[in-house]
Amino acid sequence: MDIKALVVDNNPVLLRAVAAILQQEGCTVKTAGTGLEALEIADAFTPDFVVTDLIMPMVSGEQLCRILRNTKKHQGVFIVVLSATVLEDRERIFREVQCDMCIAKGNLQEIRQHVREALQMYRQRSSTIAGENQKSERIPDGLQPSEMTSELLLEKRHYSDILANLEEGIIELNNQGKVIAVNSSALNILSCREESLIGMLLPEAVAWGIFKKEIEQWTDRQLIALGMENYDIFDDNPLLLNDKIVTASFLPISEADSNFGLCILRDISRRYKAEKHTKELNNALKLVKKMDAISCMAGGVAHDFNNLLTVICGNLDIVTLYGENQSAEERNKLLTQARKASLVAVDLTRQISCFSNFGITNREDVQVEQLVQETVGRFFNWTKERYRIEINCLERHVHADPEELAVALGNVLQNALEACPDEAIRIVVDENNFTTPQLMSGQFVPAGKYVRIDICDRGRGISSELLFRIFDPYYSTKERSALKGMGLGLTVVYAIMRNHGGYVVVRSTPNFGTTVSLYIPSLPSEKPSAVAVEQPPAEDRRILLIEPDRQIGEIGKIMLSHLGFSVKVYRNRAGAVAELKKRKGDLHMPRPLIIIAVSETHDESAAQTCKLLHEIDPALQIIAMSGTVLDPIMVNYRDYGFVNAIPKPFSMDSLRHITNTVLHS
């Protein structure tokens, strides 16, 4: 009978010697210098008889034995361990190493003798089809255990115990990107068995999902081609393996004369879920705060209206009850009172409706310097000692409703005046060109070009706790008074700025003063004509909006269409992917701008969607949109592949500003 034998040893002399012995015994012999090589050969060769060393680089003999035993195809193979450490490691080898015989390396003569006996045993076993494999051993006479070897083995075991007990999953790779060792945590995280991983190329070994391409690149460029750079999968866009949430690091490591790779896996499912829970709690808290602000506003509105209605109804009732006995003059007086109160009510509704402004309103090209000079001058009755205007940029234009801007400016001036009645108020007109989004005093201001109006007073200032509440309607540090709409001032400013795609940022130091900055999207100075900005050739202006909320999608579509875009709204990424693939076949179709809503409740991660769309067309410009301005995607949108980020709620002007910023960059 022809016996197929595989000899594995990293010592080439011994390898040739043992191969020769087996050939003399009539076997067909193949040899391998490492466990990894042995596994590759075994796959096609399917040996009947394996002689292996234990301590070898690139898949040890012990791993090899385990994998062969656990692989169905190799289950019946007769395994002989031929090692210099058998004597010192005898008990453990008997307990843990899955082999049929172990031979302690002696001189060549002894090895020949022992290998022959092993072959003899294999022949007997295969003829009698023995059931239970009994391990046997061959130890040369007079061989003494070496203390040094024992110590080294002890140390080795120590490290392998540490590795086995690490919480992190560790995958070791050879310099060709093949898996050569895996610890038990890694097997747990990946929910698979060692034998299905060892020898596999890293990109094929695990279901990496959307990270596959990156991992192929890392393996090729950093590990195999010695680029030697690390790659990480972080927790803001983690790996999803079965039901586990995992982060990973990929490190190329160089040793004295070779190099290898490590892949470290961390299961963060628990932490991730805890964070998600905290996020939910925060959202609940946000809701409570929002409801607080709403009830505060509702109470304030009710108070003001009830007073007005008392005056209106009370006067009308008098006329109704006593009218016949009254002079025309007296009646007129009462009706005038009722009318005046009605007009105050009308004015109040105007202020309030400012918050729900859809933004499809009056817009014209406004010269900021002129508007500021006029509004401020009129506010102070042209008393020059009361104010000081500094213009740091000339001829700046914005697209705005000049009356609304004047109201906003007036409200801020009123606050400044009340905070600091005796000193001149300083007004600065300047501009900012933000290349990254800014977080200022809790306000998120997206990247882009802005004209800035600062109103600075040197009054008593606002404490930092109050700063977060100053925009709440009817929240006022001033006392309630008969003046209707008091407490709406900054809320109105906020609403007007938001409707213009602008922002209001308040910085304050108690006892030193307050600076209120109004940021208004700036028109490109070379194109001061609003019409030219609004309607470039229509076929160039397509937008795909991915928004899971139907209503917001509809509103977005209406606003963007009004801005001259042809808009398609998809509730998830599949539609957009199909649309872009279709376009790929027809390059005459213009490349659309993409807006992706970042939504916590949505299953699809916006970052992944962005990545997927870029795989279809790397030149796509993709904008992130979110109501959570502290979301890492909003703050570091470039890192995620986005070109800009727009906060929700959006308005016509904020959409215009961001799309213009993107299209003109």
Add this chain to the structure above:
Amino acid sequence: MKILIIDDDDKIRDLFRMWLEKAGFEVFEAENGKKGVAVQQASPVDLLICDLIMPVQEGIETITQFRNDFPEIGIIAISGGGKIGPDSYLAVAEHLGAWRVFTKPVDMPLLIETIREWERSNGSR
């Protein structure tokens, strides 16, 4: 009968004065609780009509003070509501000794009727 009306809104005070004078009452007014107490000390009235949300000294505090310092006086609280809604404020006022409470907009004929009811049971001094 003398009535003191405390409200920070002069339009409301004008309106109340008109209605109350037409009904034959003598009217005093003040724009906040502090001034109201001063008016009461200078020339005591029989009945107080007091708004609740006012600057300087607000209604709840004013009602408490009147109840303590002038126990004989009848008190009617009125409110248009505020941050926590009119009903809860008025409930507090009632608890503190307001005899009747009215929400704004106030039904003026009913208010006059209520004042007459008080007048009947307490008599004019």
